[in-house]
Amino acid sequence: MELPSKYDPSTVEDKWYAYWIKNDFFHSEPNGKQPYTIVIPPPNVTGILHMGHVLNDTINDVLTRKARMDGKNACWVPGTDHASIATESKVVAMLKEKGITKDDISREEFLKYAWDWKEEHGNKILKQLRKMGASCDWERTKFTMDPDMTEAVINTFVYFYKKGFIYRGVRMVNWDPAGLTAVSDEEVVHKDTKSKFYHLRYYISDGQGHPTDKYIIVATTRPETIMADAAVSINPDDERYHWLRGKKVLIPLIDKEIPIIEDSYVEIGFGTGCLKVTPAHDVNDYEIGLRHNLPITDIIDDHGKLNDKARILVGEDRFVARKKIAVMLEESGNLEKVEDYISPVGYSERTNAVIEPKLSTQWFLKMEDLSKMALESVESGRVKFIPDKYINTYRHWMEDVHDWCISRQLWWGQRIPAYYLPDGKYVVEATKEEALAAAKEIDPSVSASDLKQDEDVLDTWFSSWLWPISVFDTNKAGHPDAVPNKDLSYYYPTNDLVTAPDILFFWVARMIMAGDEFMGKEPFSNVYLTGIVRDKSGRKMSKTLGNSPDPLDLISKYGADAVRIGMLLCSSAGNDIFYDESQIEQGRNFCNKIWNSFRLIKGWEIDEKSIQPDCSASAVKWFENKFSQVLESVEEDYSKFRISDALMSTYRLFRDDYCSWYLEIIKPEYGKGIDRKTYDSTIAFFENLLKMIHPVMPFITEELWHAMESREEGSTIMYQPFPKVENYDSGIISDFAKTEDIVNGIRSVRQQKNLSPKQPLSMIVKGSLPEGCFPVVAKLANVGKIEFSEKVGNAADVISFIAGTTEIFIPLSGLVDHDEEVAKIKDGLEYQKKFLASVRKKLANSSFVDHAPEAVVELERKKEADAVSRIDSYESQLKLLSEK
RNA sequence: GGGAGCAUAGCUCAGCUGGUUUAGAGCAUCUGCCCUACAAGCAGAGGGUCGGGGGUCCGAAUCCCUCUACUCCCACCA
Numbered sequence: 028m029e030l031p032s033k034y035d036p037s038t039v040e041d042k043w044y045a046y047w048i049k050n051d052f053f054h055s056e057p058n059g060k061q062p063y064t065i066v067i068p069p070p071n072v073t074g075i076l077h078m079g080h081v082l083n084d085t086i087n088d089v090l091t092r093k094a095r096m097d098g099k100n101a102c103w104v105p106g107t108d109h110a111s112i113a114t115e116s117k118v119v120a121m122l123k124e125k126g127i128t129k130d131d132i133s134r135e136e137f138l139k140y141a142w143d144w145k146e147e148h149g150n151k152i153l154k155q156l157r158k159m160g161a162s163c164d165w166e167r168t169k170f171t172m173d174p175d176m177t178e179a180v181i182n183t184f185v186y187f188y189k190k191g192f193i194y195r196g197v198r199m200v201n202w203d204p205a206g207l208t209a210v211s212d213e214e215v216v217h218k219d220t221k222s223k224f225y226h227l228r229y230y231i232s233d234g235q236g237h238p239t240d241k242y243i244i245v246a247t248t249r250p251e252t253i254m255a256d257a258a259v260s261i262n263p264d265d266e267r268y269h270w271l272r273g274k275k276v277l278i279p280l281i282d283k284e285i286p287i288i289e290d291s292y293v294e295i296g297f298g299t300g301c302l303k304v305t306p307a308h309d310v311n312d313y314e315i316g317l318r319h320n321l322p323i324t325d326i327i328d329d330h331g332k333l334n335d336k337a338r339i340l341v342g343e344d345r346f347v348a349r350k351k352i353a354v355m356l357e358e359s360g361n362l363e364k365v366e367d368y369i370s371p372v373g374y375s376e377r378t379n380a381v382i383e384p385k386l387s388t389q390w391f392l393k394m395e396d397l398s399k400m401a402l403e404s405v406e407s408g409r410v411k412f413i414p415d416k417y418i419n420t421y422r423h424w425m426e427d428v429h430d431w432c433i434s435r436q437l438w439w440g441q442r443i444p445a446y447y448l449p450d451g452k453y454v455v456e457a458t459k460e461e462a463l464a465a466a467k468e469i470d471p472s473v474s475a476s477d478l479k480q481d482e483d484v485l486d487t488w489f490s491s492w493l494w495p496i497s498v499f500d501t502n503k504a505g506h507p508d509a510v511p512n513k514d515l516s517y518y519y520p521t522n523d524l525v526t527a528p529d530i531l532f533f534w535v536a537r538m539i540m541a542g543d544e545f546m547g548k549e550p551f552s553n554v555y556l557t558g559i560v561r562d563k564s565g566r567k568m569s570k571t572l573g574n575s576p577d578p579l580d581l582i583s584k585y586g587a588d589a590v591r592i593g594m595l596l597c598s599s600a601g602n603d604i605f606y607d608e609s610q611i612e613q614g615r616n617f618c619n620k621i622w623n624s625f626r627l628i629k630g631w632e633i634d635e636k637s638i639q640p641d642c643s644a645s646a647v648k649w650f651e652n653k654f655s656q657v658l659e660s661v662e663e664d665y666s667k668f669r670i671s672d673a674l675m676s677t678y679r680l681f682r683d684d685y686c687s688w689y690l691e692i693i694k695p696e697y698g699k700g701i702d703r704k705t706y707d708s709t710i711a712f713f714e715n716l717l718k719m720i721h722p723v724m725p726f727i728t729e730e731l732w733h734a735m736e737s738r739e740e741g742s743t744i745m746y747q748p749f750p751k752v753e754n755y756d757s758g759i760i761s762d763f764a765k766t767e768d769i770v771n772g773i774r775s776v777r778q779q780k781n782l783s784p785k786q787p788l789s790m791i792v793k794g795s796l797p798e799g800c801f802p803v804v805a806k807l808a809n810v811g812k813i814e815f816s817e818k819v820g821n822a823a824d825v826i827s828f829i830a831g832t833t834e835i836f837i838p839l840s841g842l843v844d845h846d847e848e849v850a851k852i853k854d855g856l857e858y859q860k861k862f863l864a865s866v867r868k869k870l871a872n873s874s875f876v877d878h879a880p881e882a883v884v885e886l887e888r889k890k891e892a893d894a895v896s897r898i899d900s901y902e903s904q905l906k907l908l909s910e911k
Numbered sequence: 912g913g914g915a916g917c918a919u920a921g922c923u924c925a926g927c928u929g930g931u932u933u934a935g936a937g938c939a940u941c942u943g944c945c946c947u948a949c950a951a952g953c954a955g956a957g958g959g960u961c962g963g964g965g966g967u968c969c970g971a972a973u974c975c976c977u978c979u980a981c982u983c984c985c986a987c988c989a
Contacts (some may be wrong), residue, residue: 623949
């Protein structure tokens with residue numbers, strides 16, 4: 028069978044993925060082996076695969092496949108998140124196209140649409156993950172809104188409520204006027220935004236509600252809220268304004284009388300020193316309002332439009348109103364001036380709408396105790412962050428955490444299990460039946476139809492924080508005393524979590540809290556934080572910028588293995604990834620290299636009569652040792668999550684050591700067969716290399732592993748043991764490095780002198796060669812004749828170089844440029860002299876000799892001796908040349 | 912405003928406990944090669960005052976201080 032000269036992933040990948048699925052290779056059940064567990068960061072059910080997922084899930088898959096080959100019972104649990112705001116807004120948009128709004132339909136109808144939509148569009152991302160080769164245990168696929176998962180969430184709510192951790196209260200919350208819901212502090216992104224600073228005249232009232240001719244200037248970025256002002260505040264220490272004490276001012280345009288108050292919150296040096304206090308529309312003003320007992324006038328509705336209480340501009344959107352009121356204020360003479368201004372403005376992470384601080388009744392979870400536990404989990408080292416710099420960020424947050432606003436004014440999600448009695452009292456129970464029983468204790472006359480369930484649903488993260496528990500056992504969350512089921516006892520705690528740092532608080536911290544609370548154990552030991560994938564010029568990849576390639580296109584163009592490698596090559600933990608398609612090309616090229624090396628080996632005929640040549644014997648011996656040496660460092664890299672390093676070492680081992688050196692040495696002459704001994708070693712090496720590469724490149728390695736020989740039905744490389752580090756002799760490795768130096772030196776001479784590789788050379792050696800060196804040099808550098816000599820005859824006709832301390836001379840009669848040689852040798856001499864001087868300076872320093880460890884001093888002495896020897900060589904060569 | 916991180920070749924990064932490092936890799940660049948595995952390749956070469964300054968030490972890319980640049984996180988300056 029003739030293999031094509033280029034590897035074609037498209038014919039290979041689907042075949043093997045189907046094979047893996049057919050044989051149930053990804054599925055795990057508890058058994059006597061050591062478990063290795065990863066839960067996927069559940070992507071949004073409506074999401075599609077982007078480069079961030081590719082990075083994240085490739086790492087997840089590499090870790091899973093490596094653990095599997097290490098003999099562990101590996102289980103990677105996949106699933107999706109219902110993502111309440113994101114999904115609901117997609118459904119709302121879909122309905123809008125049909126001319127339907129949420130107001131037109133009931134909650135039940137809406138949810139029906141939502142579920143239909145989820146069935147049709149959801150889980151697409153999970154199918155895409157298969158294209159990447161993800162070895163998820165698909166039988167365990169979970170969705171955060173599966174009925175049993177929802178049950179766990181509700182139980183958790185009831186548990187924390189009864190524990191006294193969940194309360195309901197009126198608070199200033201972050202209102203998202205586009206999503207029409209409150210969002211948590213963590214879902215608000217502050218961005219510096221260009222705005223205007225309006226300086227407004229507030230006239231002093233004459234006491235009868237009429238303006239006097241005196242006024243003060245108040246600076247604000249939100250003139251549309253002046254109708255909601257409850258006071259103007261000055262700092263009590265601000266002498267400029269003491270004359271205002273006890274006075275009242277009039278709100279421009281509506282002439283409403285409001286008091287001057289004094290509060291030290293106001294900064295004397297900022298703005299004009301006069302602050303309009305608008306308790307309904309600003310968090311700080313709300314606090315001031317509480318201190319001074321100010322009335323609250325809420326003039327903005329849920330959609331961000333001015334309401335009746337505004338008295339003017341009723342029904343206008345807040346930003347339109349801002350522009351219009353500026354004109355009105357100018358016309359009325361209340362506008363002193365307008366300045367350009369940049370201020371931080373909060374945006375909703377999901378909808379990008381400007382957040383409106385708004386008073387409303389919401390449910391909160393107390394964070395104080397939970398965050399203390401979660402901080403201790405990390406500080407004690409029971410949970411490690413990779414890289415560990417994120418501990419600082421984490422600590423900072425955990426020490427300054429606010430109660431978690433867990434209610435959302437949405438329909439898509441877990442509905443809060445609070446049931447209201449007609450009198451407004453409420454009970455919290457997991458089911459309506461239990462709620463009724465509890466309600467009857469308050470008021471025996473209550474019937475089921477009197478109970479009204481809370482309209483709100485829970486924050487999405489209130490379900491995903493249970494993920495590492497609930498994917499295995501949906502009964503345990505909310506029931507810390509329950510006996511965990513078989514799966515949970517076996518798989519929990521999971522081992523590693525791979526995720527992006529931007530959800531460290533949203534998700535990672537809260538999973539730790541839930542784990543501590545319900546399991547008494549952290550949900551994972553290591554958190555590997557990947558960077559953000561950016562484009563070449565450093566911009567975050569985003570849909571709106573259009574700079575994010577579709578991973579599926581890349582897979583069909585280059586193959587999944589190439590995409591995986593391309594992403595990993597440039598990704599050290601915690602650093603952002605600068606994505607460039609050329610990295611994937613490099614991955615594709617590597618696939619091709621592996622493919623072609625196999626074609627070479629496959630093409631060899633074994634000649635049973637042929638005995639192993641010396642050069643092959645040394646190559647085999649060397650590669651055995653080299654392989655173990657590299658494997659050892661690869662294992663260390665994996666253990667420290669240095670995946671790109673592990674990959675790079677593997678890449679170089681295969682490309683440079685195996686292909687460029689090893690195969691070139693043992694390659695039989697054209698038309699001749701290969702000896703059995705060398706062939707067997709070569710095949711064994713190749714198989715070990717495939718195993719080593721498999722976690723990062725699952726498809727091509729499976730393909731070639733099967734192509735090597737016919738395997739038993741149902742066998743797979745993915746369950747082959749990862750190669751084990753054997754004892755190796757670093758002397759053999761360093762000897763070979765010297766051999767490489769000599770080969771490189773001769774090749775360099777050929778290059779300089781423009782000599783064809785086909786033209787055999789001879790060499791004269793002054794000094795010693797490592798064992799087995801010459802046969803290798805002879806083959807790779809095409810050296811036909813070797814001679815050992817302390818004296819080199821005709822100095823003018825040789826080109827020389829030094830490998831280690833051995834001098835190599837290549838006789839090239841008629842081709843040697845005398846002056847060039849002299850110059851080259853003088854350069855080398857110069858360099859060695861400088862080097863020697865620096866080493867001698869060190870050795871002459873008695874402090875160094877006295878203080879430095881013996882080994883270090885010994886090393887310097889060796890450097891000195893080598894330098895002396897090289898200088899000696901150069902000088903004798905110069906002498907020979909000058910004699911000419 | 913507070914905190915953290917980072918700064919090493921054109922680019923992306925290693926360099927772990929200070930001493931085989933007058934600093935390494937991959938990519939890119941340049942030169943020469945279609946040699947019967949691979950031009951998606953082979954062989955060779957060039958490229959760095961380790962951000963600036965100061966300090967500790969026998970010895971600093973590595974530890975300390977300081978300045979500068981960038982990045983991220985947190986934060987209510989209207």
